[in-house]
Amino acid sequence: MSERPVTDWRELVDQDVVRLAALGHEAAYRELIRRYERPVFSLIYRMVRDRELAEDLAQETFIKVLNAIDSYRPEYKFSSWIFKIANNAAIDQLRRRSLDTLSLDGSPHAESAEAIEATTLQVGDDRESQLDEVANRELGAMIEEAIGQLRPEYRNCILLRHVEGRPYEEIAEILDLPLGTVKTYIHRARNELRILLAAVRDE
Amino acid sequence: MMTTAAHLTTDELDAFLEDHPTPRATSHLATCAECQMMVTLDREVVYHLGALPEHVPSYRFADGVMARVTVGHPVSAPVVVPATPRALAARRRVLVAGGLTGAAVAGAFGWAILNPAAALGFASPALQQGGHALWAGMQVGLSSAVDQPVLAWVTDMVAAPMRAIPILVGAAGAYALALTGMRHLLTEPAHHARG
Numbered sequence: 596m597s598e599r600p601v602t603d604w605r606e607l608v609d610q611d612v613v614r615l616a617a618l619g620h621e622a623a624y625r626e627l628i629r630r631y632e633r634p635v636f637s638l639i640y641r642m643v644r645d646r647e648l649a650e651d652l653a654q655e656t657f658i659k660v661l662n663a664i665d666s667y668r669p670e671y672k673f674s675s676w677i678f679k680i681a682n683n684a685a686i687d688q689l690r691r692r693s694l695d696t697l698s699l700d701g702s703p704h705a706e707s708a709e710a711i712e713a714t715t716l717q718v719g720d721d722r723e724s725q726l727d728e729v730a731n732r733e734l735g736a737m738i739e740e741a742i743g744q745l746r747p748e749y750r751n752c753i754l755l756r757h758v759e760g761r762p763y764e765e766i767a768e769i770l771d772l773p774l775g776t777v778k779t780y781i782h783r784a785r786n787e788l789r790i791l792l793a794a795v796r797d798e
Numbered sequence: 799m800m801t802t803a804a805h806l807t808t809d810e811l812d813a814f815l816e817d818h819p820t821p822r823a824t825s826h827l828a829t830c831a832e833c834q835m836m837v838t839l840d841r842e843v844v845y846h847l848g849a850l851p852e853h854v855p856s857y858r859f860a861d862g863v864m865a866r867v868t869v870g871h872p873v874s875a876p877v878v879v880p881a882t883p884r885a886l887a888a889r890r891r892v893l894v895a896g897g898l899t900g901a902a903v904a905g906a907f908g909w910a911i912l913n914p915a916a917a918l919g920f921a922s923p924a925l926q927q928g929g930h931a932l933w934a935g936m937q938v939g940l941s942s943a944v945d946q947p948v949l950a951w952v953t954d955m956v957a958a959p960m961r962a963i964p965i966l967v968g969a970a971g972a973y974a975l976a977l978t979g980m981r982h983l984l985t986e987p988a989h990h991a992r993g
Contacts, residue, residue, distance in 0.1 A: 619870040628860045637853040650855050657863040665870065738846040757847035782808040788847075789839040 604629075609673035616664050624661055631674070632657070634759055635681045641754055642685035643745050644693045652688060656681045669733050672765065679769045682751050734795070750782035756781050806833045815844055 604612065604626045612630075615623035635656055640649035660677050668674065744749055748770075755761045755769060763781075767774045803826050806814075808821040818829070827833050844848075871952050910917035914933075944953055955962045 617870060621869050624864065624869060625860060629861055631851040632859055633856055636855040636859070640853045646853075649853075650859065651883055653855060653941040654863050654866075658866045661863065712943065728886075735846050735851075737851055738843070739963060742847075753847065757844050758850055760848070778808065778812075782811070785840060785843055788843045789836070792839050792843055793835075 609641075610669050613664060613667050613669070616661070617667070624664075626660065627673075628657055629695055633675055634675060638678065638751070638754055638759065639685045641679055641739070641758070642682075642747065642750060643679055643688055648688065652684045653681065661682060671768070672763070673763050675768050678755065678759070679759070679771075682755075682769060685751070686747060700790050734792075735794060737791070738788060741788055746785050749780050749787070752777055752780040753784035757785075803830070805830065806836065809835065811840055815840060 597733070606623075607615075607626075611629075612623050612626050616621075616627060626658070632653070636649060636653040638690060639652045639656070643649050643652065656677065659680055667673065736769075742753065745753065751767060751770065755766045756763070761775055763777055766772075767777045771779065803861060806823055806826060810820060813826075827837060870928045943949060955965075
């Protein structure tokens with residue numbers, strides 16, 4: 596089969612880049628990192644709500660994936676594989692730390708007052724003050740914060756669907772969940788966000 | 799506005815988000831204020847989710863990963879990727895078109911050399927005269943040039959073609975070197991993995 600030198604990595608599909616990485620081309624590893632560092636880091640960060648921890652987990656994700664690049668099966672999407680590992684890393688972390696409940700007090704990793712404030716989530720108990728606060732913010736920031744209040748299983752579903760733009764079938768593959776469950780989680784998550792948005796609009 | 803029809807199902811709400819609602823959902827939405835509000839809010843939520851900015855890891859991220867990754871079998875050869883079927887087809891088309899054009903031009907020349915009278919017959923009388931004069935001039939020029947002592951090596955080479963081989967090989971080598979050099983100069987910088 597005829598071959599051509601790589602002049603522009605962007606024209607290669609993930610499968611080709613993975614194949615080149617498996618052949619030992621270091622530049623191909625770099626290209627995979629370049630393609631996925633932001634979406635993977637964003638997903639993990641929005642799950643664990645702690646920048647430092649998210650960076651550690653994202654690095655672990657890449658290290659795990661790139662060190663096992665030989666075992667990649669091209670019949671699956673590379674994105675599904677890396678998101679699955681990223682999601683598992685985030686969920687494991689949430690389980691270990693029960694972050695979704697601890698988040699009231701900010702990240703346990705936070706070492707300064709600013710870090711504690713930055714990682715603290717507002718929850719529904721103090722709804723009035725919460726709404727007062729969000730009224731002065733951008734709607735996008737409010738949605739971002741609201742995502743942090745969702746149950747982790749809703750959170751990863753809605754992030755993959757509406758932030759990363761993954762189809763339902765791929766999300767089911769990433770999360771090892773039946774398609775119907777994925778749809779239900781996404782609808783419930785959207786329902787919660789809708790209620791929040793309606794409340795903000797009524798203010 | 800009140801309606802008795804069943805409210806939109808979750809699948810129907812999804813269909814609205816993907817802009818292909820069912821006729822039932824569309825007709826229901828026209829009469830149901832509650833579902834209208836739901837669809838509007840859903841669209842707004844999805845819009846804001848899609849517009850959320852990407853979070854960016856620190857600039858050391860990639861280096862941190864690469865420091866802990868074992869790159870398989872190091873390869874120093876240039877990175878190549880199998881050509882896609884589309885690229886192969888394009889290359890084949892260019893080769894076929896080039897071959898056909900070359901064959902047509904060579905055929906035309908061959909025919910014109912073998913049939914000079916007929917070839918000149920296509921041209922106007924003035925051009926014919928000019929062509930004859932040019933051809934006669936070339937013949938005279940070539941014969942007198944070959945007789946010059948400075949071009950004795952050309953005559954020798956025609957007499958003994960084997961002598962031409964080293965010269966032709968040398969010329970081809972120089973041409974290939976020049977091409978390689980030009981290609982090197984014109985290639986985009988490689989993606990350096992480290993540093």
